Amino acid sequence: MYLTENDVRGIATYARIGLADDEVKAMTIDLNNIIESLKPITEYDLTGVEPTFHPIAGLVNVMRDDIQIDGLAHNDAMQNAPSSADGQFRIPPILGDGGEA
Amino acid sequence: MLRSEYTNLSVVDIREGLNAGNFSAKEIADASLSCIDALDAGVVDAFLSTTPMLAYEAAEKLDTNSAKSAQVKAGILAGVPIAFKDNMNLMGTHTTCASKMLADYISPYTATCVAKTLAAGAIPMGKLNMDEFAFGSSTETSAFKLTRNPWDLERVPGGSSGGSVAAVASGMVTVALGSDTGGSIRQPAAFCGVVGFKPTYGVVSRYGVVAFGSSLDQVGPIGRSVADVAITTDAICGRDPLDCTSQDVNPGYYNSVLAAQQKGIKGMKIGVVPEYLEAPGIEREVVKALKGAIANLQELGAQIVDVSLPNAQAALAAYYVIGPCEAFSNLSRFDSVRYGNKNDVVQTAATDLGSRYEQARAHGFGPEAIRRIMLGSYLLSSGVYNTYYYPAQQVRTLITKDYQQAFEQVDVILAPVSPRTAFKFGEVGDPTSMYLSDIFTIPINIAGNGGLSLPVGLGEDSGLPVAVQIIGPQFGDYAIMRAAAALEQCYPDIRRIAPLMDSLNASANGLKSPERGVA
Numbered sequence: 358m359y360l361t362e363n364d365v366r367g368i369a370t371y372a373r374i375g376l377a378d379d380e381v382k383a384m385t386i387d388l389n390n391i392i393e394s395l396k397p398i399t400e401y402d403l404t405g406v407e408p409t410f411h412p413i414a415g416l417v418n419v420m421r422d423d424i425q426i427d428g429l430a431h432n433d434a435m436q437n438a439p440s441s442a443d444g445q446f447r448i449p450p451i452l453g454d455g456g457e458a
Numbered sequence: 459m460l461r462s463e464y465t466n467l468s469v470v471d472i473r474e475g476l477n478a479g480n481f482s483a484k485e486i487a488d489a490s491l492s493c494i495d496a497l498d499a500g501v502v503d504a505f506l507s508t509t510p511m512l513a514y515e516a517a518e519k520l521d522t523n524s525a526k527s528a529q530v531k532a533g534i535l536a537g538v539p540i541a542f543k544d545n546m547n548l549m550g551t552h553t554t555c556a557s558k559m560l561a562d563y564i565s566p567y568t569a570t571c572v573a574k575t576l577a578a579g580a581i582p583m584g585k586l587n588m589d590e591f592a593f594g595s596s597t598e599t600s601a602f603k604l605t606r607n608p609w610d611l612e613r614v615p616g617g618s619s620g621g622s623v624a625a626v627a628s629g630m631v632t633v634a635l636g637s638d639t640g641g642s643i644r645q646p647a648a649f650c651g652v653v654g655f656k657p658t659y660g661v662v663s664r665y666g667v668v669a670f671g672s673s674l675d676q677v678g679p680i681g682r683s684v685a686d687v688a689i690t691t692d693a694i695c696g697r698d699p700l701d702c703t704s705q706d707v708n709p710g711y712y713n714s715v716l717a718a719q720q721k722g723i724k725g726m727k728i729g730v731v732p733e734y735l736e737a738p739g740i741e742r743e744v745v746k747a748l749k750g751a752i753a754n755l756q757e758l759g760a761q762i763v764d765v766s767l768p769n770a771q772a773a774l775a776a777y778y779v780i781g782p783c784e785a786f787s788n789l790s791r792f793d794s795v796r797y798g799n800k801n802d803v804v805q806t807a808a809t810d811l812g813s814r815y816e817q818a819r820a821h822g823f824g825p826e827a828i829r830r831i832m833l834g835s836y837l838l839s840s841g842v843y844n845t846y847y848y849p850a851q852q853v854r855t856l857i858t859k860d861y862q863q864a865f866e867q868v869d870v871i872l873a874p875v876s877p878r879t880a881f882k883f884g885e886v887g888d889p890t891s892m893y894l895s896d897i898f899t900i901p902i903n904i905a906g907n908g909g910l911s912l913p914v915g916l917g918e919d920s921g922l923p924v925a926v927q928i929i930g931p932q933f934g935d936y937a938i939m940r941a942a943a944a945l946e947q948c949y950p951d952i953r954r955i956a957p958l959m960d961s962l963n964a965s966a967n968g969l970k971s972p973e974r975g976v977a
Contacts, residue, residue, distance in 0.1 A: 360836070372786065372835040374828055375816035387829055387889060388836065394890050397775040398849050408851035409858055411673050412659045412906025412932075419702035433566040437797035446795050453810025
């Protein structure tokens with residue numbers, strides 16, 4: 358057992374996913390099973406082995422020519438917003454109703 | 459044009475026939491749409507949306523006599539019906555990633571790989587079903603529908619590019635694009651008896667393709683022959699200033715195919731991994747197909763050499779660390795603010811931004827997406843990072859070195875694609891068993907090499923398509939094309955279109971009605 362239900366609640370909060378209590382239960386079982394299957398990674402002797410974060414070796418700071426490229430038009434960038442007003446993305450208050458700032 | 463005539467045409471046949479005036483692009487578009495009408499809804503269910511307007515626009519451009527038409531007609535995909543996995547943006551179409559999260563999303567721009575096929579003269583027929591955000595190996599995690607394997611409608615097409623392979627295997631389109639993060643082009647291609655190719659990481663631009671695992675994802679083509687797949691790769695490869703990982707390499711994929719067809723592959727060194735033949739869970743018919751391919755390659759004058767990939771066994775674990783971590787990061791952009799499901803957001807009564815995120819993401823993502831996001835979130839957390847993520851990247855170095863050493867001895871490696879043939883809906887229930895479908899494809903994504911799934915006939919036990927995988931050195935994809943094109947010639951009689959189409963054509967003559975799916 359790697360994770361308790363409480364741990365899973367914490368992860369869900371960090372990942373910004375609202376889980377119901379029964380979902381937390383199922384997720385705890387699934388995640389523990391998956392983490393168990395990752396064991397081979399922890400059993401290797403990796404002393405002195407460099408990590409490979411990217412499959413193409415030697416790829417650093419790829420630059421393009423410094424020329425102006427137009428981005429999306431304002432309306433096009435807004436077209437998929439679930440909620441907008443005055444050409445801006447509309448969201449609920451960040452602090453909610455309890456904000457005292 | 460009859461449907462049966464259309465489905466027999468290769469990419470070269472279509473281009474040449476069009477340029478010789480034997481048929482028009484509109485006739486091709488009509489034939490493709492007629493197949494989609496007959497076989498898709500309620501039967502194969504490969505498409506999430508079709509684009510007949512765009513198809514006819516493209517056809518008209520090819521058919522109208524003008525300077526522009528001459529230019530498009532000269533394109534290497536002129537007149538070829540193509541469809542795209544639904545994680546690829548095509549301006550003005552829905553791009554949903556088969557997720558409720560993007561159910562309303564309309565692409566405001568076009569992915570480079572998609573744009574390149576259209577510039578080469580292809581006719582866009584629509585967008586194809588997939589596992590949600592490409593998380594899966596059966597297309598069952600799609601939020602919208604199940605896609606059925608055209609060879610047996612009770613079975614999965616594989617995944618995550620299940621819609622892409624099913625559309626090609628049933629004859630609805632000539633080629634399709636898919637994406638492959640751990641086997642998502644090669645495994646479904648094997649399940650549906652078509653050719654699927656994941657080029658070396660960096661060969662094709664990912665700009666405009668919704669990201670899953672950025673150090674693993676690669677776009678590639680699916681077709682009914684090695685030549686069709688090679689030509690499509692020629693069309694989509696190359697450096698793109700909009701994707702800094704894309705590389706300026708084009709080995710001339712189709713030229714490699716032609717060279718192998720003409721000159722053979724005598725003396726080519728083919729590696730086989732003896733332990734793969736005894737891998738746990740591998741089916742007898744898969745081993746038999748692999749041995750048959752080895753014998754055929756020997757017959758062609760290739761030299762078979764045993765190679766060892768001692769660290770490949772850790773690839774699955776490394777992948778289920780690296781993949782979810784990258785997915786967790788990539789999927790954080792789905793915050794329901796810039797894009798998201800309009801109805802869910804309206805319905806959620808969140809009074810602060812934090813709860814809005816939580817509710818919208820819980821509603822928008824399906825169970826497998828949530829599992830992977832949660833796993834990635836955990837694995838990257840402080841304290842845990844050093845136990846899994848960092849060591850996984852070190853294991854990645856060992857796996858990459860295994861391949862480098864093997865390719866000092868051989869030109870390509872021959873391996874299975876999947877340990878088994880297509881399974882039934884619901885047959886593989888728990889996530890960790892599903893992950894095992896990709897044990898032979900995942901190491902290639904970890905190392906960044908290219909791999910191609912080549913159908914070699916039907917399994918003697920299941921009667922379903924079986925395939926072998928040809929793996930090349932990094933940026934040595936031309937060797938894959940050579941070996942695949944030569945080996946393909948040893949199987950002249952295998953069908954590349956599922957028998958589904960026969961029953962349909964027969965029913966058009968009043969002989970038999972097509973079988974209906976029962977998933």
